[in-house]
Amino acid sequence: MFTLMQLTSFVTVAEELHFTRAAERLKMTQPPLSRQIQLLETELRVQLLERTNRSVRLTPAGRAFLTEARRILRQSEHAVLAARQVATGEAGSIAIGFTAASAHSVLGTLLEVARTAMPGAAITLREMVTRDQLAAIAEKSLDLGLGRPSVTGPDLRSRPAARERLLAALPTGHPLAAGDEPLKVADFEGQDLLMYSPIEARYFNELLISIFRAAHVTPVFSQYLSQVHSILALVNGGWGMALVPETATRLRYPRIAFKPVELTTPQPVELNLVWREDNDNPALHALLRHAAALLPAQGASQC
Structure with a gap:
């Protein structure tokens, strides 16, 4: 030949x-x-x-x-x-999982990094709660997850991607919606609160429980839901108030007022990039390298 x-x-x-x-x-x-x-x-x-x-x-x-x-x-x-x-990693493919809330924050930055620095790479997106992302990463059907930090497993690596504050979301006619002063945790005592599912939204559920328990406050958990946009839809319908990450304000509902809440931890909501340590996909590692310069939190930690 x-x-x-x-x-x-x-x-x-x-x-x-x-x-x-x-x-x-x-x-x-x-x-x-x-x-x-x-x-x-x-x-x-x-x-x-x-x-x-x-x-x-x-x-x-x-x-x-x-x-x-x-x-x-x-x-x-x-x-x-x-x-x-x-x-x-300039070409190839990468599968990314994301939570509904992260679609309004880190996901956009991550996709812009991929589009600019890796134009030949094919990106597949899958909206999933953190628990399902971790399962997909473990079985190698997902390369990278954007999930909350309830990350466990000896084969996983994670990197902080963002921190943000919690805001109160209230129906515009709610008595606590008036005025410009921040709410206190004590203001939630006895109030109807739309709560996160302890299974599908475990991170937010445990975060709110810890906040109320530390303040000795007992809201009335009227409904348990897994997605921030579902909670906001019910707030908009007057079903109660809620605590949501600040990026949720980008979802514009006409009958919701957002107010800051005085918390001992100013930015308690965390979001992580998560991947398998043994994932040898060059596109994944190229994306992580490019994203490291843009995402606000730096450094990787063993999970």
């Missing part, structure tokens, strides 16, 4: 129609170049070039083969480039 070097030699001679100039282009001497052409013609069992002391011409077979030789060389260049891009 002919080699890429033989094809390159033939194409160069065909373009120059002069062995000396072709050899100079290839940075080699003329005898080895002539040998490459001879080997190619022997392999193909056809004469590609007519040579005299004064000229070099393509034969009809040479003209036909030139088109195909150029195509093969272009394909070989594309193959090399594709392999290098996948190896460096």
Whole structure:
């Protein structure tokens, strides 16, 4: 079978129609170049070039083969480039899981990083609660998760991606919605509160429980839901108040008032990037490298 070097030699001679100039282009001497052409013609069992002391011409077979030789060389260049891009993470594919709330914060930044720094990479997005993300990461159907920090497992790695404050979301006609003063945790005593599911939204559930328990406050948990947008829809319908991450204010509901809440931890809501330590997908690690410069929280931690 002919080699890429033989094809390159033939194409160069065909373009120059002069062995000396072709050899100079290839940075080699003329005898080895002539040998490459001879080997190619022997392999193909056809004469590609007519040579005299004064000229070099393509034969009809040479003209036909030139088109195909150029195509093969272009394909070989594309193959090399594709392999290098996948190896460096510039191409390939990456599956990213995200919570509904993270779609309004870190996810946008992460996708912009991928679009700008890794335009050849294919991104697959899957909206999932943190628990389901961790299961998908464990079974290797998901490369990267954007989840809350209830992360466990010896094979997992995580990196803080964002912190934000909790805000009170209240129906606009609620007595506590009036005024500009921040609410206190004690204001939630006996109030109807839309609560997060202890299973699907375990992180938020445990966070709110700890806040109320530390303040010795007992709201009335009227409903348990898993998604922030579902909670806000019920607040908008007058079903009660809620505590939501600040990014939830980007979901505009006409009958919701957002108010700050005085907490001992000003930014208690955390979001992590999570992945398997043994994931060898170059696109994943390229994305993590590029994102490290833009995401506000830096550094990786063993989980």
